[in-house]
Amino acid sequence: MMASELIGCQVHDAEGQDVGAVHDLHFRLRLRPDGTQACQLDALECGGIGLGHRLGYGEHAMRGPWPFPRLFRYLARRSLVVPWTEITAIDGRRIDISSRRDQLQAPQKART
Amino acid sequence: MTRWEEDEFTANDLPLDRELIDCNGMPAGRVDDLELSDPEPGQPPVLTALLCGPTAFGPRLGGRLGTWWQAIGRRLRPVSESYPNRIDAGLIDHVDRLEITLLAAREHLDSYRFRRWTEEKIIGRIPGSGA
Amino acid sequence: MVTVWRKAACVVAFSSCILLTACAGPVPDDGAYRHAALQTSMAMVSALASGQLAAQTGLRGNSFSAFTDGNVTNAENDYAVSLIGACIVPYQVIFFSSGGREEGWTSKSITEMRVNALIGFPLGGLLSLAIMAAAVPVLQPRRIGVSHLDQVALPVASAFGQAGLAFVFVSFFAATFAAAAESALSSGYSVAQYMGWSWGKRHPPAAAARFHLVCLASVIAATAFILTTVDPVTVTIFAVVVGAAAVPLTYFPILIVANDGRLMGRRVNRRWSNAAGTFFLTIMVIVSLVSLPLLILTKAGQ
Numbered sequence: 067m068m069a070s071e072l073i074g075c076q077v078h079d080a081e082g083q084d085v086g087a088v089h090d091l092h093f094r095l096r097l098r099p100d101g102t103q104a105c106q107l108d109a110l111e112c113g114g115i116g117l118g119h120r121l122g123y124g125e126h127a128m129r130g131p132w133p134f135p136r137l138f139r140y141l142a143r144r145s146l147v148v149p150w151t152e153i154t155a156i157d158g159r160r161i162d163i164s165s166r167r168d169q170l171q172a173p174q175k176a177r178t
Numbered sequence: 179m180t181r182w183e184e185d186e187f188t189a190n191d192l193p194l195d196r197e198l199i200d201c202n203g204m205p206a207g208r209v210d211d212l213e214l215s216d217p218e219p220g221q222p223p224v225l226t227a228l229l230c231g232p233t234a235f236g237p238r239l240g241g242r243l244g245t246w247w248q249a250i251g252r253r254l255r256p257v258s259e260s261y262p263n264r265i266d267a268g269l270i271d272h273v274d275r276l277e278i279t280l281l282a283a284r285e286h287l288d289s290y291r292f293r294r295w296t297e298e299k300i301i302g303r304i305p306g307s308g309a
Numbered sequence: 310m311v312t313v314w315r316k317a318a319c320v321v322a323f324s325s326c327i328l329l330t331a332c333a334g335p336v337p338d339d340g341a342y343r344h345a346a347l348q349t350s351m352a353m354v355s356a357l358a359s360g361q362l363a364a365q366t367g368l369r370g371n372s373f374s375a376f377t378d379g380n381v382t383n384a385e386n387d388y389a390v391s392l393i394g395a396c397i398v399p400y401q402v403i404f405f406s407s408g409g410r411e412e413g414w415t416s417k418s419i420t421e422m423r424v425n426a427l428i429g430f431p432l433g434g435l436l437s438l439a440i441m442a443a444a445v446p447v448l449q450p451r452r453i454g455v456s457h458l459d460q461v462a463l464p465v466a467s468a469f470g471q472a473g474l475a476f477v478f479v480s481f482f483a484a485t486f487a488a489a490a491e492s493a494l495s496s497g498y499s500v501a502q503y504m505g506w507s508w509g510k511r512h513p514p515a516a517a518a519r520f521h522l523v524c525l526a527s528v529i530a531a532t533a534f535i536l537t538t539v540d541p542v543t544v545t546i547f548a549v550v551v552g553a554a555a556v557p558l559t560y561f562p563i564l565i566v567a568n569d570g571r572l573m574g575r576r577v578n579r580r581w582s583n584a585a586g587t588f589f590l591t592i593m594v595i596v597s598l599v600s601l602p603l604l605i606l607t608k609a610g611q
Contacts, residue, residue: 067223069189069212070237091189091212093225095182103179105225105267107214111188131564131583150222197505208505230505275571293506297518307521308513 075159077112077148079167085146086113088161092147092173110148110161111173146170180267183274197277198230198265206284210234213264227264228278230289234262254292263288387607390600391546394553396433397593400495402559407498411509416576457542489528497524550604554597560590 069091077085090111096104148170152163183192189212198206211234213227233255236248251262265287271279284290301307414422440461447464448455455461458481465473494510501508501520508520535541564586567578578586 067214067216068229068234068237069194069214070234072214073189073238074240089190093187093189093192095185105180105182107223107225108186131568131578131587134565134568150217205505205507293518296522297515300522301514301518304514306514308515 072110072156072161075156075161077110077161077163079162079170080164081166083167085148085163085167085170086144088112089145107150109150110153111145112148113144113146143172145173147173180270181272192273192275193225193228193278196273196275198228199277199279200284200287201271201279201281202283204284206280206287207231207263207289209278211238211262225267227266228270229262229264231263231292254295263291265289386599387550387603390553390596390603391549392437393596394549394551394556394600396430397556398549398552399555399559400492400499402563403499404491404495407494407502407508411511455542489531493524493528493531496527497521547604550600554600557590557593557597560593564590 072091073088075088077088079085088110091107092109092111093105094108096106098104146167148161148163152165153161154164155162187193193209193212196209198209200206207230209228209230211229212225213229214223215226217223232247232251236244236246236251238244239247265280269281271281280287285294409418443464444455444461447467448460453460453463462474462477462481465477469476497520498508500506500523501517504519506519507517509517512520514521535544564578564583566572567586568583570577
């Protein structure tokens with residue numbers, strides 16, 4: 067499976083409501099029992115407008131110029147995180163999840 | 179073991195579009211896509227390889243332009259196999275926001291094919307090229 | 310006659326822009342980017358000033374009263390835009406930043422680079438003004454419109470004779486050769502860096518094969534294009550105006566990168582460098598938006 071096959075997929079929640087398109091993948095480093103390292107796909111990030119994220123404004127390290135951080139954070143406010151464990155089916159460009167849209171959380175990226 | 183700049187990151191933030199530098203400090207391409215393992219039930223997929231080259235970049239561009247880009251990449255290959263150039267995750271030395279360093283020399287990577295062709299067929303025939 | 314306060318306003322605006330860009334704060338470790346941005350701002354300011362002052366010297370007919378009435382015509386605006394486009398071209402940023410990487414500029418090189426930008430670009434603007442001013446007393450009485458490069462040599466030839474003409478030919482060659490080398494290299498730099506290939510003049514061609522191939526191919530393509538006997542002046546005007554339209558696309562990423570704390574470390578942009586940067590970016594966006602309509606309205610400067 068490739069990352070480009072996941073990015074752009076439309077996510078639908080348990081009630082069939084549209085959550086948004088996947089624009090990013092969350093990875094986390096884990097140690098396997100045999101000592102090797104695995105870079106695991108933890109969650110999908112969807113909704114919102116991807117442009118701000120691509121320019122780096124999703125993280126909070128970007129300070130300016132003045133209107134951009136606010137503008138992009140405002141545009142990205144509808145960004146939601148879907149943990150991998152919630153996914154029930156991946157069919158072509160459509161992903162179905164087991165929770166409802168209002169149960170999903172926004173990404174927590176409070177990095178300085 | 180690969181050293182990553184952060185323990186948690188997103189695809190667009192860290193690995194995608196990063197420049198690949200081989201063990202000799204020479205550029206070896208850019209990360210165009212990521213290869214993930216097929217998910218087993220209950221287990222999330224794991225990053226298994228970095229993909230680079232026009233056959234990897236085409237699907238990311240998407241749309242008609244992406245299809246053309248991918249087709250050009252396929253034509254430039256000696257074999258008709260369309261799987262993109264693959265750099266195994268075990269070959270990655272260090273990942274940060276500036277670049278990704280690899281443990282292998284770029285001559286041993288699949289992505290070197292196009293470069294070797296240009297060097298042999300075109301540039302190498304011009305006197306003074308240093309080949 | 311141009312009123313004194315208009316002249317003074319030009320000078321004040323010009324000098325304050327120089328001061329603003331001169332004070333553009335600590336240089337990032339990737340000093341090349343900041344240097345390139347500095348140069349482009351300087352060039353733009355020089356060109357703006359040159360454009361307005363040149364419009365006043367009556368090169369386009371009776372512009373004295375036109376300027377004081379505030380009634381600057383489309384042709385003059387197109388002239389100003391093409392002057393800006395000739396000074397600030399997208400390839401400049403790519404060329405200088407890549408050159409900086411190749412030569413290994415560090416934060417210690419900043420003084421030298423600032424001097425380059427602060428002296429080089431106003432000097433260039435001054436020289437452009439000089440060329441325009443020298444052309445007026447020679448060409449205007451004879452009603453010669455400049456449509457060919459050799460007509461630019463007429464003032465020097467009439468003042469200094471054959472020796473002057475020889476000097477002018479050498480300088481034409483130097484200027485055009487430099488421009489061709491810069492643009493060919495910039496094509497190579499931008500393509501090779503985007504694709505992740507190895508790049509650089511410091512490598513022998515075999516070590517950076519695809520980069521050199523792109524440079525070579527762009528020179529060949531450009532030569533083939535000129536050999537189609539298309540009018541060079543029209544091509545130049547078209548190219549600089551389109552270049553001026555494309556400048557924000559180059560300048561905007563620099564501004565974004567200069568604000569990225571993770572790449573710039575402690576040398577990330579301060580508020581006032583952001584203010585200056587946003588101000589110039591806005592001007593460039595305006596120039597870029599009017600450039601193409603102006604080009605169409607004035608039929609490429611005719």
